[in-house]
Amino acid sequence: MTFHRHTLYPSSQDTSPEHSEAPSVAASRSQSTTSINSVFTRNNTSSSLYSLTPEFFPSVINNELDDLNVHFNRFDLSDTVIDETDPCDDTEEDTDALTQNILSDDSSSERETQYAAKHSFTDKHYLNHLKCCASGIFSKKSEELKPDKWCITLVGLPASGKSTMVKHLKEYISVATSNKVRTSIYNAGDVRRDYQYKLSESPLHRADLFDFHNKMGFQLREKFAGIALNQLLDDLESDQTDIGIFDATNSTKERRKFISQQIQLRSPNIRSLILEVKCTNTSMRRYNIERKTLNQDYRHLARDAAVKDFFQRVEKYESNFESITQAELKKYQCAYLCITNVGEQIIYDCGTDHGSGDEPENNLEKRGYFEDGVFRQIASFVANYRENFGVAYLENMEKFYTLGLYKPLSRAT
Numbered sequence: 383m384t385f386h387r388h389t390l391y392p393s394s395q396d397t398s399p400e401h402s403e404a405p406s407v408a409a410s411r412s413q414s415t416t417s418i419n420s421v422f423t424r425n426n427t428s429s430s431l432y433s434l435t436p437e438f439f440p441s442v443i444n445n446e447l448d449d450l451n452v453h454f455n456r457f458d459l460s461d462t463v464i465d466e467t468d469p470c471d472d473t474e475e476d477t478d479a480l481t482q483n484i485l486s487d488d489s490s491s492e493r494e495t496q497y498a499a500k501h502s503f504t505d506k507h508y509l510n511h512l513k514c515c516a517s518g519i520f521s522k523k524s525e526e527l528k529p530d531k532w533c534i535t536l537v538g539l540p541a542s543g544k545s546t547m548v549k550h551l552k553e554y555i556s557v558a559t560s561n562k563v564r565t566s567i568y569n570a571g572d573v574r575r576d577y578q579y580k581l582s583e584s585p586l587h588r589a590d591l592f593d594f595h596n597k598m599g600f601q602l603r604e605k606f607a608g609i610a611l612n613q614l615l616d617d618l619e620s621d622q623t624d625i626g627i628f629d630a631t632n633s634t635k636e637r638r639k640f641i642s643q644q645i646q647l648r649s650p651n652i653r654s655l656i657l658e659v660k661c662t663n664t665s666m667r668r669y670n671i672e673r674k675t676l677n678q679d680y681r682h683l684a685r686d687a688a689v690k691d692f693f694q695r696v697e698k699y700e701s702n703f704e705s706i707t708q709a710e711l712k713k714y715q716c717a718y719l720c721i722t723n724v725g726e727q728i729i730y731d732c733g734t735d736h737g738s739g740d741e742p743e744n745n746l747e748k749r750g751y752f753e754d755g756v757f758r759q760i761a762s763f764v765a766n767y768r769e770n771f772g773v774a775y776l777e778n779m780e781k782f783y784t785l786g787l788y789k790p791l792s793r794a795t
């Protein structure tokens with residue numbers, strides 16, 4: 383497959399043979415946001431199965447949410463990448479605040495101890511061990527890294543399909559490159575689960591941990607994420623892997639800034655891509671949440687209570703979600719891909735505007751991003767995701783609703 387400069391897929395007019403692998407997506411240039419390179423949205427003239435994502439029982443699902451007083455309302459397709467001019471105006475001192483917060487051994491310890499005591503949390507080992515892991519970990523620098531290492535930062539709400547998609551990506555890259563390119567996934571949720579279930583019970587439980595107003599919960603999550611990110615960067619640096627995927631929600635600007643700083647500290651040669659995974663279809667979200675509650679987080683909880691808790695978790699993330707901005711992408715020198723509803727819509731921003739007037743090293747094209755085989759593979763994977771992986775998923779979702787497997791929450795829960 384040959385990519386045109388800045389072009390992952392052909393425009394709808396381009397029918398040259400080199401584009402024969404292009405997705406069967408009705409392509410349309412985005413008119414609204416000049417900085418976004420392209421937006422592709424399926425429409426019902428697309429020939430493939432499930433060109434549009436069906437909804438099942440949307441009003442029943444909305445009633446479930448209403449009964450619990452949970453509201454999913456922020457997301458629609460226009461919410462992706464805001465053309466904000468100057469969101470990153472904070473000083474370098476500010477930029478270190480989160481790092482300090484994550485690494486700090488003392489600022490939160492007293493409160494944590496008090497909290498633990500108050501909540502009969504006796505396993506000091508848990509927090510001490512966590513602090514050991516999180517301290518002193520971001521001090522390495524390795525500028526000599528070859529410029530073919532990639533860090534993919536996922537962005538997306540819980541249950542939007544991030545983890546599943548990147549497992550598919552890993553498989554895809556492995557097959558497409560005959561195992562020559564190694565991909566590894568670093569999941570902040572898995573780090574958390576390790577702490578919560580191997581060492582002891584967590585001091586915070588269920589949806590409380592994900593409450594952004596709960597300082598302890600916030601700090602713990604940042605630490606878990608820091609551990610996962612550090613492992614990723616270690617593995618890139620020691621050539622254990624070629625593509626490191628950071629799987630977390632990464633839903634705030636501050637978190638994304640932290641990630642970018644850590645990448646830069648390790649090596650300016652690490653190439654950076656944000657992959658946003660969105661799910662705006664009510665039935666998909668509900669189906670994914672049902673599946674999500676089968677994981678270890680809810681092993682001791684009845685199904686209805688688990689679904690309810692996960693609804694609340696998603697709502698907490700959603701109400702604190704900060705959309706990615708053009709200024710972030712430019713400042714952090716990130717390529718950007720966004721996939722919605724397993725490929726109903728695909729957006730990409732290859733940074734064509736990032737470099738205008740900038741120094742060559744600040745221009746993704748001049749840094750060779752788009753000639754890079756890895757980038758092409760990832761872009762091709764995203765472009766063809768619906769056909770290759772999404773259709774099977776949509777068939778299963780349809781069965782879930784049409785074969786009576788969907789049991790709405792009982793109003794009494």
Ligand SMILES: Nc1ncnc2c1ncn2[C@@H]1O[C@H](COP(=O)(O)OP(=O)(O)O)[C@@H](O)[C@H]1O
Binds near residue numbers: 539544547670673674
């Ligand atoms: N593309 C997909 N293919 C198959 N199953 C999917 C897909 N996306 C989501 N799911 C289902 O939804 C559940 C939640 O998705 P997951 O990838 O864990 O979301 P996230 O990582 O964003 O929290 C998965 O366990 C899986 O059952």
Ligand SMILES: O=P(O)(O)OC[C@H]1O[C@@](CO)(OP(=O)(O)O)[C@@H](O)[C@@H]1O
Binds near residue numbers: 540570572574607632
């Ligand atoms: O660090 P943040 O971005 O909050 O994301 C990590 C969190 O994402 C979640 C969101 O649900 O991931 P996962 O579902 O994959 O387990 C939590 O488990 C995990 O603690």
